[in-house]
Amino acid sequence: MERGTKKNTPIEPKGQTGSSQEANRLPICYRFAGRHPFHLTLLHRARVQPSARWITTTATRCITKEMIASAASALYVSPVASYGTRIGLGPKAKPLHLSQKTPKLFKGFNGLKAAALVSCESDTSFLGNGRNATVWVWESFKPKLGRPNLRTKSQLKPQASSFKVAVLGAAGGVGQPLALLIKMSPLVSAVHLYDIANVKGIAADLNHCNTPARVLDFTGESELASSLKGVDVVVIPAGIPQKPGMTCDDLFNVNANIVRSLMEAVADNAPDAFIHIISNPVNSTVPVAAEVLKQKGVYDPRRLFGVTTLDVVRASTFVAQKKNLKLIDVSVPVIGGHAGITILPLLSKTRPSVTFTDGEVEELTVRIQNAGMELVEGKAGAGSATLSMAYAAARFVESSLRALDGDGDVYECSFVQSDLTELPFFASRVKLSRKGVEAMIPSDLQGLTDYEAKALEALKPELKACIEKGVSFVHKQTAAAASG
Numbered sequence: 001m002e003r004g005t006k007k008n009t010p011i012e013p014k015g016q017t018g019s020s021q022e023a024n025r026l027p028i029c030y031r032f033a034g035r036h037p038f039h040l041t042l043l044h045r046a047r048v049q050p051s052a053r054w055i056t057t058t059a060t061r062c063i064t065k066e067m068i069a070s071a072a073s074a075l076y077v078s079p080v081a082s083y084g085t086r087i088g089l090g091p092k093a094k095p096l097h098l099s100q101k102t103p104k105l106f107k108g109f110n111g112l113k114a115a116a117l118v119s120c121e122s123d124t125s126f127l128g129n130g131r132n133a134t135v136w137v138w139e140s141f142k143p144k145l146g147r148p149n150l151r152t153k154s155q156l157k158p159q160a161s162s163f164k165v166a167v168l169g170a171a172g173g174v175g176q177p178l179a180l181l182i183k184m185s186p187l188v189s190a191v192h193l194y195d196i197a198n199v200k201g202i203a204a205d206l207n208h209c210n211t212p213a214r215v216l217d218f219t220g221e222s223e224l225a226s227s228l229k230g231v232d233v234v235v236i237p238a239g240i241p242q243k244p245g246m247t248c249d250d251l252f253n254v255n256a257n258i259v260r261s262l263m264e265a266v267a268d269n270a271p272d273a274f275i276h277i278i279s280n281p282v283n284s285t286v287p288v289a290a291e292v293l294k295q296k297g298v299y300d301p302r303r304l305f306g307v308t309t310l311d312v313v314r315a316s317t318f319v320a321q322k323k324n325l326k327l328i329d330v331s332v333p334v335i336g337g338h339a340g341i342t343i344l345p346l347l348s349k350t351r352p353s354v355t356f357t358d359g360e361v362e363e364l365t366v367r368i369q370n371a372g373m374e375l376v377e378g379k380a381g382a383g384s385a386t387l388s389m390a391y392a393a394a395r396f397v398e399s400s401l402r403a404l405d406g407d408g409d410v411y412e413c414s415f416v417q418s419d420l421t422e423l424p425f426f427a428s429r430v431k432l433s434r435k436g437v438e439a440m441i442p443s444d445l446q447g448l449t450d451y452e453a454k455a456l457e458a459l460k461p462e463l464k465a466c467i468e469k470g471v472s473f474v475h476k477q478t479a480a481a482a483s484g
């Protein structure tokens, strides 16, 4: 779908031929080395019509064909007074036409903030003989307000993608779009798909996409160990989703067993990987995973994450809609857990700072807490969140990879082992590093409103019970196995 917009209209590259040929669709990955790295993926797109324009989210820039053609050379980015960006080739950098006027773009405190579309022209390049390229800019953010501390000249280097990611439960509603999004990451060299259902065709399908990562398929338990060898991140969306009428216990009884058995394999084959648990109920499956890792003697709490990014994504979206703000600008930390009232959006800590009436706080909080059920009911038995979950999980994977890659400014909310409250696991914003969770952010829990403070106290008993349920499940299973 391509259509023009009045605002932010992309600058049409000159000399377009309007070729409708499906030219080589070869992506290129760049990395801006520097304090605030950008990850650029140039996705080649053939034009469908001469008048076609590119959809933009926040930024539209025009990049000269020489720049694309010289991708192997160092490119430079330098912020200019108007906060526009110049991208050029070394000392002879040519300014770009910019329509981006969003200094707030760099505000906020979550990890992967946005993809910005860039349209550009290319005759000869890594892109082949195509005409247009689209640049997705994946940006890193620091938890601070005000102008970013961008270096004046950050070098842009072609980046060798290097990380391997395994998706366990890859044939499912979450797993498939998640695998596609991970395959699009410039940081990924291989995506391992594992499922008890056949994933051969899904891997082949994904491998037709001309993004650099290779997708490998592993079907059935006999291939589980191989799917985990050498991976840096393991993402687990295996298990049944919530359906109308299903109790939390129904979900737990099935998924706890799945997570336990998968975690045994992870412990044996990828003990150093970052582990992202998506399978519900996250409040209990993360403790299940922790207990399995402990029993195997490889538990490192810094590397075990319950994925709660969807709550952050939803909170940011709903707040932006309610307050008529640009989506890209809004970020809301969400703490507690990932179910019902254990999901606590800290609206008072929304960035940029927004004021809410009591009514709005109540309405938004309840909507964010029940957003999962909104989808379960809407899908009427066909499952729960899949596409938004894949989007959120891909963001968390990308943030993890950036941290593994040495980026020192990666923050995400996640359900992790925690000492922020008396509960052993708690979702909050954490700083990520190569080792996993490097730091909690205690200040997020300070200065809460009365509403938030009460909601925090109210969620604790329920979250505690969920955590204990996960722990005792593993202990009971172990005891049962020991007694024959």
Ligand SMILES: NC(=O)c1ccc[n+]([C@@H]2O[C@H](COP(=O)([O-])OP(=O)(O)OC[C@H]3O[C@@H](n4cnc5c(N)ncnc54)[C@H](O)[C@@H]3O)[C@@H](O)[C@H]2O)c1
Pocket: 168, 169, 170, 171, 172, 173, 174, 175, 194, 195, 196, 197, 237, 238, 239, 240, 241, 242, 255, 258, 262, 277, 278, 279, 280, 282, 307, 308, 310, 311, 338, 383, 384, 385, 386, 389
């Ligand atoms: N954390 C969140 O925010 C969030 C959001 C949405 C969904 N979820 C959860 O994600 C899970 C997956 O949801 P979905 O919609 O993709 O479900 P789905 O039924 O579409 O897919 C689940 C997949 O898991 C596979 N699977 C089952 N047992 C397995 C095993 N032992 N090993 C490997 N694969 C196995 C199935 O074959 C299937 O392909 C559910 O538990 C759901 O509740 C979590």
Ligand SMILES: O=C(O)C[C@H](O)C(=O)O
Pocket: 241, 242, 280, 310, 371, 372, 373, 375, 384, 385
């Ligand atoms: O799959 C579910 O149970 C719901 C999911 O966790 C969601 O938040 O949408």
